[in-house]
Amino acid sequence: xxxxxxxxxxxxxxxxxxxxxxxxxxxxxxxxxxxxxxxxxxxxxxxxxxxxxxxxxxxxxxxxxxxxxxxxxxxxxxxxxxxxxxxxxxxxxxxxxxxxxxxxxxxxxxxxxxxxxxxxxxxxxxxxxxxxxxxxxxxxxxxxxxxxxxx
Numbered sequence: 001x002x003x004x005x006x007x008x009x010x011x012x013x014x015x016x017x018x019x020x021x022x023x024x025x026x027x028x029x030x031x032x033x034x035x036x037x038x039x040x041x042x043x044x045x046x047x048x049x050x051x052x053x054x055x056x057x058x059x060x061x062x063x064x065x066x067x068x069x070x071x072x073x074x075x076x077x078x079x080x081x082x083x084x085x086x087x088x089x090x091x092x093x094x095x096x097x098x099x100x101x102x103x104x105x106x107x108x109x110x111x112x113x114x115x116x117x118x119x120x121x122x123x124x125x126x127x128x129x130x131x132x133x134x135x136x137x138x139x140x141x142x143x144x145x146x147x148x149x150x151x
Contacts, residue, residue, distance in 0.1 A: 006044060013038040022046070024067070027054060032061040048103065050081040055095045067123060068092050070104020071114060076125040080104065086117040093118030108148055 008024050009016035013035040016023035022044030025035055032045050039045060047063035049055045050070075058066045071089055074080050081104075084092075089102055099121065102114035107127040114122050128141050 008044065008046070016043070024048070032058075032063040036062055046101065049092075050084070052092070052095065055092055059096060063098065065099040065101055065120075066096055067101040067103045068119075069102055071102050072105025072107075072110060074105040074126070077104075086113045089114060089119060090117040108144055111148060 006022055007019070008022040009019065010024050011026065011029045013023050013025070013030055015021075017038050017040060020040070023035055023039060024046040025032060026048040027050065029035075030038075032047050035045055036043075044064050045062065046065045046067060047058050047061055048067045048069075049058050050068070055066065055068065068084070068089060070077075070080050070083050071086060073083055083104065089100075093100055100119050101121050101123050102111075102117070102119035103123040105126075106114060106122045106124050111122050111124075124145070128138070128145070130137065130141075
């Protein structure tokens with residue numbers, strides 16, 4: 001947080017609680033309501049959704065934000081859900097008043113499309129950590145993303 005970033009653990013409420021980190025859970029993980037029993041009070045908890053029914057159900061869960069996607073094709077998952085595209089993200093925006101995170105295949109080249117479609121933020125894996133990632137590559141990518149978010 002001192003660097004302006006929030007550390008979020010994927011899937012593992014026990015690790016997140018031990019580390020004092022936020023938690024992100026998906027459809028095959030603990031429900032946010034169950035994760036809240038493990039997490040300290042006030043901890044950040046996010047929840048992934050991939051279709052309208054899941055987004056509606058997420059409205060009943062105590063998640064601080066909801067993620068939707070994959071918006072674009074992704075190489076970060078072995079068996080990703082079907083891509084939704086930014087048009088579907090725009091429609092989903094109307095189903096939640098919570099912060100909405102676009103996930104799946106987000107790059108520096110398409111992030112602005114997600115923000116224009118109603119996403120409050122984006123989640124990035126492969127564009128931040130390419131296969132040939134070095135310490136310098138990561139620093140360069142972080143700088144590029146910071147510049148992009150200031151536009």
